[in-house]
Amino acid sequence: xxxxxxxxxxxxxxxxxxxxxxxxxxxxxxxxxxxxxxxxxxxxxxxxxxxxxxxxxxxxxxxxxxxxxxxxxxxxxxxxxxxxxxxxxxxxxxxxxxxxxxxxxxxxxxxxxxxxxxxxxxxxxxxxxxxxxxxxxxxxxxxxxxxxxxxxxxxxxxxxxxxxxxxxxxxxxxxxxxxxxxxxxxxxxxxxxxxxxxxxxxxxxxxxxxxxxxxxxxxxxxxxxxxxxxxxxxxxxxxxxxxxxxxxxxxxxxxxxxxxxxxxxxxxxxxxxxxxxxxxxxxxxxxxxxxxxxxxxxxxxxxxxxxxxxxxxxxxxxxxxxxxxxxxxxxxxxxxxxxxxxxxxxxxxxxxxxxxxxxxxxxxxxxxxxxxxxxxx
Amino acid sequence: xxxxxxxxxxxxxxxxxxxxxxxxxxxxxxxxxxxxxxxxxxxxxxxxxxxxxxxxxxxxxxxxxxxxxxxxxxxx
Numbered sequence: 001x002x003x004x005x006x007x008x009x010x011x012x013x014x015x016x017x018x019x020x021x022x023x024x025x026x027x028x029x030x031x032x033x034x035x036x037x038x039x040x041x042x043x044x045x046x047x048x049x050x051x052x053x054x055x056x057x058x059x060x061x062x063x064x065x066x067x068x069x070x071x072x073x074x075x076x077x078x079x080x081x082x083x084x085x086x087x088x089x090x091x092x093x094x095x096x097x098x099x100x101x102x103x104x105x106x107x108x109x110x111x112x113x114x115x116x117x118x119x120x121x122x123x124x125x126x127x128x129x130x131x132x133x134x135x136x137x138x139x140x141x142x143x144x145x146x147x148x149x150x151x152x153x154x155x156x157x158x159x160x161x162x163x164x165x166x167x168x169x170x171x172x173x174x175x176x177x178x179x180x181x182x183x184x185x186x187x188x189x190x191x192x193x194x195x196x197x198x199x200x201x202x203x204x205x206x207x208x209x210x211x212x213x214x215x216x217x218x219x220x221x222x223x224x225x226x227x228x229x230x231x232x233x234x235x236x237x238x239x240x241x242x243x244x245x246x247x248x249x250x251x252x253x254x255x256x257x258x259x260x261x262x263x264x265x266x267x268x269x270x271x272x273x274x275x276x277x278x279x280x281x282x283x284x285x286x287x288x289x290x291x292x293x294x295x296x297x298x299x300x301x302x303x304x305x306x307x308x309x310x311x312x313x314x315x316x317x318x319x320x321x322x323x324x325x326x327x328x329x330x331x332x333x334x335x336x337x338x339x340x341x342x343x344x345x346x347x348x349x350x351x352x353x354x355x356x357x358x359x360x361x362x363x364x365x366x367x368x369x370x371x372x373x374x375x376x377x
Numbered sequence: 378x379x380x381x382x383x384x385x386x387x388x389x390x391x392x393x394x395x396x397x398x399x400x401x402x403x404x405x406x407x408x409x410x411x412x413x414x415x416x417x418x419x420x421x422x423x424x425x426x427x428x429x430x431x432x433x434x435x436x437x438x439x440x441x442x443x444x445x446x447x448x449x450x451x452x453x
Contacts, residue, residue: 154392154396154399154400154403155392155396155400159391159392189395189396189399190393190395190396190399190423190427191395191423191426191427195390195391195392195393195395195396196390196391196393197390197419217426217427217430217431219399219403219431233431234427234430234431234432235430235432262404263404291385291386291389291392291397292389292391293391293392325388325389327391341391343390343391345388345389346388348390349390349391
């Protein structure tokens with residue numbers, strides 16, 4: 001049995017490690033061969049980018065050597081897939097190698113595409129890559145006051161990021177003693193300030209308390225960089241001196257190129273996590289087209305279910321569990337308080353008041369992640 | 378008129394039905410019809426509000442069992 005995992009991010013790594021432990025006897029005996037293909041020899045803790053943008057973490061703290069995170073039974077190659085040949089149960093990599101499989105997991109993730117909004121790349125700051133987070137930090141350091149606009153594209157990775165960056169901006173400017181010189185305004189695509197109703201109910205009075213204005217039903221159409229104006233699909237305008245954007249995201253180019261899914265999101269069964277029409281192909285994390293948050297947390301819980309199911313397929317010929325849509329997201333409510341949202345397909349999140357201990361737990365989790373991604377937590 | 382495309386946002390809290398609809402509307406062509414399926418009772422009010430403000434056409438809204446079927450046409 002040849003199991004191939006494409007992608008070495010949160011979902012792929014947790015899945016592969018969990019599977020390697022469940023199938024240790026089978027890999028030792030040579031009955032199962034477990035291979036991972038990734039585009040990088042490094043693994044990034046992506047939630048740390050928000051801290052980099054505010055100078056609270058340095059970029060080197062975000063990385064570990066990918067091979068060091070993997071169980072020894074996993075054969076690891078830095079050789080990204082260039083072509084998925086699903087009809088022949090094989091993939092072709094950048095180096096030209098062919099890898100055949102009996103079961104395939106696609107966990108290639110997503111990427112920001114700010115160029116989809118005219119003017120956004122030139123006019124805005126982001127924190128979705130190391131380079132952009134460092135650029136945002138330098139821009140924040142230089143900023144001495146004026147209008148800050150936070151705008152949000154759809155779809156995007158980490159749905160809680162818009163409110164987190166807003167609270168962080170407030171605390172950052174307050175700590176520099178210039179909060180009274182900064183007007184922060186938050187623009188959001190739907191008719192409340194967060195997609196989760198309970199988050200919106202909590203954050204609305206919090207925004208009022210800290211003096212953050214907001215406008216809803218605002219979907220970016222283009223940025224007039226020269227005049228510092230964001231124009232919306234709904235006909236309104238956002239004026240700014242400093243523009244912070246949550247850019248639109250898409251799946252990886254290879255997924256679009258090989259026509260596995262529109263915009264790079266692969267049609268995925270909600271419970272089985274199999275690719276629609278392909279019983280031996282599974283999809284994890286951001287790569288799915290599931291109507292759940294594109295977060296490491298969703299990838300984590302999906303990976304645990306899928307690892308158990310794939311191990312069961314090897315051992316008894318059938319999967320044993322369904323993914324129930326579980327997601328758990330920390331929500332930083334500034335630089336010293338946090339809360340969380342936990343939900344699944346059937347139960348909405350019940351938000352608790354933010355607290356300092358929850359923030360400390362989040363800070364601790366920033367390190368515990370490396371245990372989590374090894375599939376131990 | 379184009380054949381309608383189903384956007385199944387049943388039993389989702391984040392990103393939620395309206396976010397799903399807006400995402401799909403951005404990629405649709407003018408004249409395309411999208412049918413949003415939602416189990417969120419708020420969708421019956423939230424979706425028409427956005428559709429009107431964004432200048433698209435509401436074609437209909439109907440509750441079948443526990444699911445709202447909301448049809449929208451991209452107008453610009």
